[in-house]
Amino acid sequence: MASQPPPALVLGIDAAWTAHNPSGVALLQRAAEGWQCLALATSYEAFLALAAGQPWDQNRKAQGSEPDPAALLEACKQLAGQPVDCVSVDMPLATTSITSRRAADTAIASRFGPKGCAVHSPSAERPGAIADQLRERFAELGVALHTTTPARQGPALIECYPHVALLALLNRNYRVPYKVSRSALYWKAERPPVAERVKRLLAEFTAIHQALSQRISAIPLTLPQPHEVTTLSSLKPVEDMLDALICAWIGIEHLEGRTVGLGDATAAIWVPQALTNHSPR
Secondary structure, three states: OOOOOOOEEEEEEEOOOOOOOOOEEEEEEEEOOEEEEEEEEOOHHHHHHHHOOOOOOOOOOOOOOOOOHHHHHHHHHHHHOOOOOEEEEOOOOOOOOOOOOOHHHHHHHHHHHHHOOOOOOOEOOOEOHHHHHHHHHHHHOOOEEOOOOOOOOOOEEEEEOHHHHHHHHOOOOOOOOOOHHHHHHHOOOOOOOHHHHHHHHHHHHHHHHHHHHOOOEOOOOOOOOHHHOOOHHHHHHHHHHHHHHHHHHHHHHHHOOOEEEEEOOOOEEEEEHHHOOOOOO
C-alpha cells in the first residue's frame, strides 16, 4: 500500500500594494484525499475573523489593512491545527529593500511579456515598506523568502504572479482577461455595455474556478450569475478570492517541486515549471 503524503499547509495572499485596499486570503491543506480549502476571505480582517470562529457577513465591504504575519500564522494554526509550510504572495518581495525594477521583473517581462504578462515595476513607494516589513516579519517567524539560491530552508515564503500562473492553469497562450478594473480596456474596440463586460468576466471567473476545483476540493466560493451582478465593483472581492486561490495553488506547486524561480539571489518570481524549458533550480 502506498504511503500517504504528509499533511501540509499553504497560505495564499493576493496582497494589496497599499494598506487601504483589501487583500484576498486562502488557506489550503493537504490531507489523505488531496488538497482542500480550509478558509477563503476577502481581507486580512475577514480571514482572522474566520479563524476566531466569527462568521463573516459576505455583504460587508472588505476593508484594507497592513498584513500582520504573526496574526496570520496563528490564524492558520487555529484553522488547521498545524503550522504553515508555504506562504505564497502576489507582491514584490526581496531580501533587500525594493527601490526599482528587479532582475525578477525583467525575467518575467522577457519570457512572458509577449504573452501579455509583463509586470508593474515596483518602487520605493509601491509596495515599499509594506513589502519589506512583510518579508522581514515572516523571516523573524521562521518563514524565509525563497530566491534562486539553492540554500532554501522551509517553511517557504514565495512571490508569485497570478497572470503567469493562469497561463499554465488554463492552458492559455495569452493573458487571461479577468481583472475587473481593466475590463474597459480588454474590449476597448468593441466598447460593450457593462452587462456584457460582467458576462465576459464571469465566464473567465468560471473557467478559473473550475480549473482550481480540479486541484483543490471544498472551495467555499459560489460565483454569481450575470443577472445577479448590479455593479462591476461588486465583482472585485470575488476576483481577490480567486487570486488568493491561484497564489495558494502556486504554493502547492512549489512544495511539490513543480515551480521555477525567475530572478536572482535577492528576489525570484515562482512560476509553474510547465511554462519553462528547464528544471527547477
